[in-house]
Amino acid sequence: MSTAKRNTWQREAVRKALGSTEGFISAQALHSSLRDRGSSIGLATVYRTLSALADEGDADSLQSPEGEALYRACTSAGHHHHLICRNCGLTVEISADEVEEWAQGVAAANGFTQPQHIVDVFGLCASCSAGGGGAEHPIS
Amino acid sequence: MSTAKRNTWQREAVRKALGSTEGFISAQALHSSLRDRGSSIGLATVYRTLSALADEGDADSLQSPEGEALYRACTSAGHHHHLICRNCGLTVEISADEVEEWAQGVAAANGFTQPQHIVDVFGLCASCSAGGGGAEHPIS
DNA sequence: ACGCTTTTGACAATCATTATCAATAAGGCG
């Protein structure tokens, strides 16, 4: 085939790094993480690979409130959501049965089918709240 | 008061332009639109005003998949979410008191403060469902 | 009308992301 896809260690590195990451991570952060671990992978490659993974369906992506694209390894298994500290990046997995039902219900009530939902909560974790970063202004 | 808010024609222009716009529009597009109509308003002012309107609850904003911030005149006061057809772009405002409470609760339970949440539901609206395009690939 | 402050607006700065393009390396084939 002309559209051959080659196996490179970079692609594997991104896939592995994404897989071993809890919750969502930005392309920039993933690149930094890889660099910190000694990888000499380039930033552009991380972007390209993440985008490719998302296209292939091996990763999910969403936009953070700040407008960054966040990626997550696609675990076709359990569906769950995340509570993410927007200061230190701490991520907590949360289950959301109520929200699942609500999403289905509200979609159906408006005649929508094939509902997918993006439900993620960003905030400041206990440490960061205490740490005195209080100069923030509530956004919403 | 030192923090007085003044009435300027620019603010009114943005408010009016936003109000007479169907659906969501980007800050850049709104600025172009105003300029086309002869207004000499500055781009930075449009950004500032839209951001202010969003803060005051007179407009709501969401991130387009391309990462742009989109704004729309807020018809229902207060905080709410969106149900978006991923085929035709139809957007329905939805209220989500249950989800609000849930988000607050789960954040608090984990020691998080200043919770913001992203709760948006994508799907196919009634027309598009009927239209029979189902060749989509489910993301989640 | 005056003066104090907010607000504006042109432009620079910043941030994430994408395009560019020469150099590299993967994989097939002889």
Next chain:
DNA sequence: CGCCTTATTGATAATGATTGTCAAAAGCGT
């Protein structure tokens, strides 16, 4: 096994949206 074709990489420039800067230009109370 080594060569050749070509997908892929990666440093950097380019892009595009958004925010910061700051002098100049209005508001609003007096």
